[in-house]
Amino acid sequence: MAFSELTGQLEAKERLGSSLLGEPGHAFLLIGPAGIGKKTLAREFAKGLICSAPTKDGGCGTCPNCIYMREHTHPDYRELLLSKGEKNIKVAEVRSKILADVGIMSQIADRKVYLIDADGLAEEGQNALLKTLEEPPKHVVFLLTVSDDSKLLPTVLSRTVSLRMVPNTEDEVFAILKKKNPDILDEEARLYARFSGGIVGYALDLMETTWLVDAWEDMMDLVLDLPNKSRMELLTHAYESFPQEKEKEHFPEYLTLMSMIFGELATLICDPKAPNLQGESKKDKMLTMISDHGLTIEKIDRCSRHLGEAMKAYRANGNYEILICRMLLALKRSI
Ligand SMILES: [Zn+2]
Known part of the structure; x- marks a missing residue:
């Protein structure tokens, strides 16, 4: 899997891919409604950040870093997500999983990457993160995802590079659905694609029923x-x-x-x-x-x-x- 295998999101992929070739910033924010594919894209970008020889298309897929990432066992990559049924990520979790960890050097990769679901960060959680966002250790990159960026503190927004994700076209969603389920009737896939308004996650949910x-x-x-x-x-x-x-x-x-x-x-x-x-x-x-x-x-x-x-x-x-x-x-x- 690489950027080119993700359908749509051309501008975001172009910007993230280009940043892999230079010196990427320390904090990125992917903005878009639930189901649009923020985490999928962020994980792809994380693979590129962790890889020893990334290209503009993301991780090489073959180096030890890429293999650990594929097996979900890379020690330098962490995700802090909202647990099912919870409204917010606990501040104690932000402290123990992120703040207490950022100062420790990476083990295998040149960087440590943290993917954080900022929809789960209430003001207190954002404040806890703020100091590290302002002065991040050199080897750290934060990837934040959020569906509504107006819920983020201006100080958090100003420390991140924002990328706004756009809905996929109907044809793109149709192609994704057919790839996931080749047996689905064209007429049904077309209905899900059209009804989803370009939100892939929603279309996939619809396909389940x-x-x-x-x-x-x-x-x-x-x-x-x-x-x-x-x-x-x-x-x-x-x-x-x-x-x-x-x-x-x-x-x-x-x-x-x-x-x-x-x-x-x-x-x-x-x-x-x-x-x-x-x-x-x-x-x-x-x-x-x-x-x-x-x-x-x-x-x-x-x-x-x-x-x-x-x-x-x-x-x-x-x-x-x-x-x-x-x-x-x-x-x-x-x-
Ligand atoms: Zn690699």
């Missing part, structure tokens, strides 16, 4: 059938296509799916032969709906606004059943 594929089918059937349903049917049955009240935290995800479906309808309005639709198998039905009901971009815009209003009502903790029924009636009227 089947709910999204089922929900997509349900929402597609619901939208296609909206014009044919009576008011009464919408008020009694359509509600059942959505998560039950006790699982209503998934409602926004269903709205996202509906919004994707209206997006595909808009695409087809503009170009009935548009390729690469998620709803390829329902394309004929979508085209029939467009022609039978004279769907226009204006109508789709109105529908999107109804989804937005439902989301607002949901966030404001409005009555769940009522907000769904109201949305469905409004959608029916606008179609």
Whole structure:
């Protein structure tokens, strides 16, 4: 594994790779939402920092340092991560695992590298680290990862080289999913990739379950059938296509799916032969709906606004059943 085997993140890889050829700084900060691949990239960079003969692409993969890193037994590399279920990394841990260790010379590599999940560092933990960040021993490099850099003290930020990670493209996420699971259907991988918004970790989580594929089918059937349903049917049955009240935290995800479906309808309005639709198998039905009901971009815009209003009502903790029924009636009227 090297930088070139990690998909996307070209700018961050370029900057980290270049720094391996010169004298890297003492503290780097990778910023990006959960699941975007901060730790994966930081670990790859750490291999390059620890390696005896790194290239711009990271560690050489064959020197003793690289072998110890691969086996997760390198004595000069440490990770300080948030344990499952914990809100913060304990300050005592910062002291014992980092501060008490940085002064000791490296054993095999020329450097010691510490990967720290800064999302777990409350102000006290950051303060404990600060002095070492300000005057790090020559042989030490810190790699911090954080999803929200506004939670870091300005003094911590100013001591680190920041790199902001960008979401992967849909095609990149698709390729990663196919590599992980070659048996997955293209249509499903495409749905996970599209739905994940470019967050690889989220797409991989989605791939572990089947709910999204089922929900997509349900929402597609619901939208296609909206014009044919009576008011009464919408008020009694359509509600059942959505998560039950006790699982209503998934409602926004269903709205996202509906919004994707209206997006595909808009695409087809503009170009009935548009390729690469998620709803390829329902394309004929979508085209029939467009022609039978004279769907226009204006109508789709109105529908999107109804989804937005439902989301607002949901966030404001409005009555769940009522907000769904109201949305469905409004959608029916606008179609
Ligand atoms: Zn090496």
